[in-house]
Amino acid sequence: MTAAPIHIAFLSQSASLAYFQPMMAERMPHAEVSVWPDPRCLEAEVAVCWNPPPGIYARMPRLRLIHSIAAGVDNVIEGQDTRGLPVCRVVDPGLARGMIEYVRWSVLYFHRQFDRMAVQQRERVWKRLPLQAAEACRVGVMGLGELGGMVARTLRDDGYDVGGWSRSPREIDGVTAWHGAEGLSAFLARTDVLICLLPLTDATRGILGARTFAQLPRGAALVHCGRGEHLVADELIAALTSEQLRGAVLDVFPVEPLPTDSPLWGCPGVVVTPHMASMATSTEVVSQVAANITRLTAGESLRNTVDLARGY
Numbered sequence: 001m002t003a004a005p006i007h008i009a010f011l012s013q014s015a016s017l018a019y020f021q022p023m024m025a026e027r028m029p030h031a032e033v034s035v036w037p038d039p040r041c042l043e044a045e046v047a048v049c050w051n052p053p054p055g056i057y058a059r060m061p062r063l064r065l066i067h068s069i070a071a072g073v074d075n076v077i078e079g080q081d082t083r084g085l086p087v088c089r090v091v092d093p094g095l096a097r098g099m100i101e102y103v104r105w106s107v108l109y110f111h112r113q114f115d116r117m118a119v120q121q122r123e124r125v126w127k128r129l130p131l132q133a134a135e136a137c138r139v140g141v142m143g144l145g146e147l148g149g150m151v152a153r154t155l156r157d158d159g160y161d162v163g164g165w166s167r168s169p170r171e172i173d174g175v176t177a178w179h180g181a182e183g184l185s186a187f188l189a190r191t192d193v194l195i196c197l198l199p200l201t202d203a204t205r206g207i208l209g210a211r212t213f214a215q216l217p218r219g220a221a222l223v224h225c226g227r228g229e230h231l232v233a234d235e236l237i238a239a240l241t242s243e244q245l246r247g248a249v250l251d252v253f254p255v256e257p258l259p260t261d262s263p264l265w266g267c268p269g270v271v272v273t274p275h276m277a278s279m280a281t282s283t284e285v286v287s288q289v290a291a292n293i294t295r296l297t298a299g300e301s302l303r304n305t306v307d308l309a310r311g312y
Helices: 020-027 039-043 093-111 114-122 146-157 180-189 210-215 233-241 282-298
Strands: 007-011 032-035 046-049 065-068 138-142 161-166 176-179 193-196 220-224 245-250 270-272
Touching (some): 007 020, 007 039, 020 032, 032 039, 046 282, 065 282, 093 146, 093 220, 093 245, 138 146, 146 161
Parallel strands (some): 007 032, 046 065, 138 193, 161 176, 220 245, 245 270
């Protein structure tokens, strides 16, 4: 007797994932593929997600696998009953390249004072500012996992004075590293440009707030491309207004898309980008999801599974 085709549902309440449907149908022609809000999604065995509707997994009695379309899974599991089901993410080598490019640009933006040049242009001021050597710019990377480690090594090789902070001890040649709550203050005190690449956990939620900003040198800058819920927007605006912080490049936000009435859009010193620092290609997403579905149906171990206790 031939097994029934597996049913795959693409679920999102904030973005249309319909463009994945023909790609997945071509990759797995015997599968049934539906896209939210099609009610047939509730009968799926595999949920492929980005910010899915609240409580959706509890309404899917046949669900066997939850799969993010990205490296992050916080918006895939937040407020959801995952029922002990496996949760997987996409790991794309191209993600590191894209993130390195984004962070490099952001660090240069502050190191070479392009933020101040933008103000001078608006005010029609012609004034050369002193040129600062890279080694005089102290960069701090929060999160020294695989991605953060690559970013730290790249900035080190670019000549910056690089420090790093992580939950547990990490060693990277040429990078001064701190760890744990006891190491955070020392790390922040020596950081002129703070880069957040942390995973989202209970311990890191809201970490980009007044307490952290106050421990940075006055006039420091923030580059945030970790998780939206790390940021306390009102406290960032207060730090910018008081000039404790000089500026911020923000790619992720607690609510996405960033509401049109958010004061961050027009806040002096803030650069807003629409969660585009780095992303897996659609082809890579479909390839990795399809490969895990094949393993699932064959009873084999899945790849890139998430430790839900740690959140990544």
